[in-house]
Amino acid sequence: MRENASHIPFSELVSVNPPPAGKLSGLVPYVGMADVTNEGRLARIVERPAAEISPGQPCFRDGDTLVAKITPCMENGKGAFVRGLNGATGAGSTEFHVLRPRPGVDPRFAYYCTRSRAFRLEAEAMMTGSAGQRRVPAAFFSRYAVPNRTLAEQQAAADIIDAVSAQERAIEASIAKLRSLRAGVLLRAFSAVEGGKVPDGWTRVALGNVVPRVEYGTSEALDRNRQGLPVLRMNNIHDGKPEVSDLRYVSVPVPARLELRYGDVLFNRTNSIDHIGKSGIWREELPRASFASYLVRVNPDPSLLIPEYLVEWLMHPVIRQRVRSISTVAVQQVNVNPSRLLELEIDMPIERETQRQIVESLHVLDEQINRERTELAKLRKVKLGTVDHLLAGNG
Structure with a gap:
């Protein structure tokens, strides 16, 4: 050199x-x-x-x-x-x-x-x-x-970034551990989903008995014009909630009934085999929004079933597998007929308070995971800034 x-x-x-x-x-x-x-x-x-x-x-x-x-x-x-x-x-x-x-x-x-x-x-x-x-x-x-750095200077710079990387891996390991713990809590709480005898205080009914109707989203053409109404698509549902960082918009009027309301449950009826059945609950992440026809709204009867429990049930690995089993293959994607979805049997506590307790035990872990994710995002910004400061070329 x-x-x-x-x-x-x-x-x-x-x-x-x-x-x-x-x-x-x-x-x-x-x-x-x-x-x-x-x-x-x-x-x-x-x-x-x-x-x-x-x-x-x-x-x-x-x-x-x-x-x-x-x-x-x-x-x-x-x-x-x-x-x-x-x-x-x-x-x-x-x-x-x-x-x-x-x-x-x-x-x-x-x-x-x-x-x-x-x-x-x-x-x-x-x-x-x-x-x-x-x-x-x-x-x-x-x-x-x-x-242009001497070997000693290279090693010093790499050591600094290695130290930040070690912290990054530690947080990632913590998130993985929390995810594993959540999966265990989910499996134990929803043990009746596996089949067999229904526990005392629980019931097993067709989903259609507690979800009165299914509503398709808008089929209007979407674009990137932010002057229109934001529309959630199949890739906007992650981990039981909407992701609104990559949206498309509809420029024509959408019927009021197709606008999202707080507590709406969305089910992804069309996607790849790995992602079919993704579900989430709308918490007014935006002032106004609608949803595309690849999604359907499956709101439960609130006197029988709380929406948070329904989302957790839809995301259960056993239920995701059952959803895949009733899907039909289309071009590069699979599709679930909502009528078939409503035929699936849901295991649920009769008392809504018990449903809430199950959901709360999972949400406590979700909050911990989200805190760790926030820290990880901050650390990655620090790491990138450190790399840029020490190693970026500008000659």
């Missing part, structure tokens, strides 16, 4: 897409695009026979960095620091660039350089190709400048 320059081309720190050291054989560790996260981590490593690895697929080893080259994976942050191969050579998707640190370069420093906002923005600006198939060329790494 040049001693007097404040910034140097990234390619002086790393070798880009180095060739494999030898011929692959046996079972080869393999990483596809789905095996890395938007946070820049390896989610899993699978194995593939060497015969299935084509000559054009990139190879890597421990200490290398994977960077997604194709849109939108690159912009979303897809990539990973490679570890856990124990001396083996791995192979991956052709949509990865492999960066191998040169001698005298801390591998973590090279990896963290790819996690800055400046790196993503400049890589995006240099993408080539048509829409939907745009890629970052290998030449980008010769043009992108990174801070």
Whole structure:
């Protein structure tokens, strides 16, 4: 590396897409695009026979960095620091660039350089190709400048970011533990759902006995014009509640009966097989909103069933499986006929107070999870700011 320059081309720190050291054989560790996260981590490593690895697929080893080259994976942050191969050579998707640190370069420093906002923005600006198939060329790494640091300075910067990353992983582990605890509480509270004898104080009836009617949402065309009425779509339901950060809007008048009201229960009747049946409850997250026809409103009779209990029942793993079993396959999606949904049997406490107690025990855990999520979001902002401050190239 040049001693007097404040910034140097990234390619002086790393070798880009180095060739494999030898011929692959046996079972080869393999990483596809789905095996890395938007946070820049390896989610899993699978194995593939060497015969299935084509000559054009990139190879890597421990200490290398994977960077997604194709849109939108690159912009979303897809990539990973490679570890856990124990001396083996791995192979991956052709949509990865492999960066191998040169001698005298801390591998973590090279990896963290790819996690800055400046790196993503400049890589995006240099993408080539048509829409939907745009890629970052290998030449980008010769043009992108990174801070010129001694090995000791690289290690110090990487140590600081590692410390923040350790806190990040600790919070993620806490969230996972709370989610596991919630799943256990859900399974115990809804044990009657598994079938068999109905407990004392409970009843088992067709859902249609406690949900008087099902209402379809609007079928009007939607757009991004914020002057219209916000409309919830199938991707706006997450973890039992609406997500209103990515909305579409309807520009024509919508009947008043199709506007959402506090406490409305929404059921996703059309989606992929993994997401069909997602449900949530509307808590007036927006002053006014409607819902698209891929969703249906399934409000219960409030004298028999509280809406919060209905949502928890709809999200139960056993019920999600029953919903899948009554779905029909359409083009790239599956659909649930609401009439079939109302035929499913719901197990529920007769007393609404008991229903509330069950829901409250779950919501206490939800509040803890949400607090941890908030802390995680704050920490990730701190981490990104730290990376930008220490490692972003601006030469």
